[in-house]
Amino acid sequence: MASLPPVACTNHPARDAIGLCVRCRARVCSECSTKVDGINHCVGCLAAQASGPRSPSVDNGAGVRPRAAAAESLSAAVSIAALGVLVWVLIEGAFP
Numbered sequence: 001m002a003s004l005p006p007v008a009c010t011n012h013p014a015r016d017a018i019g020l021c022v023r024c025r026a027r028v029c030s031e032c033s034t035k036v037d038g039i040n041h042c043v044g045c046l047a048a049q050a051s052g053p054r055s056p057s058v059d060n061g062a063g064v065r066p067r068a069a070a071a072e073s074l075s076a077a078v079s080i081a082a083l084g085v086l087v088w089v090l091i092e093g094a095f096p
């Protein structure tokens with residue numbers, strides 16, 4: 001009995017673990033685990049999930065989109081200005 005360590009929480013050796021984190025397989029007690037869709041997640045994996053994979057994709061999207069939008073609006077403004085000049089020339093030519 002003494003040879004086998006008790007199945008204790010990774011963060012709380014005095015507490016009994018109630019489950020395993022699905023991501024890092026860490027033993028978690030009721031205090032350390034958070035059930036997401038009925039699945040145990042440890043505190044560390046929840047933090048990593050909240051801050052890890054999301055921010056790079058958001059940063060990439062935010063970094064790329066405004067430049068593309070700015071380039072599009074700039075070309076659109078140039079073409080509209082050219083069209084306006086063309087219309088103005090036609091009107092000036094039609095009414096001397």
Ligand SMILES: [Zn+2]
Nearest residue numbers: 021024042045
């Ligand atoms: Zn985990």
Ligand SMILES: [Zn+2]
Nearest residue numbers: 009012029032
């Ligand atoms: Zn714990």
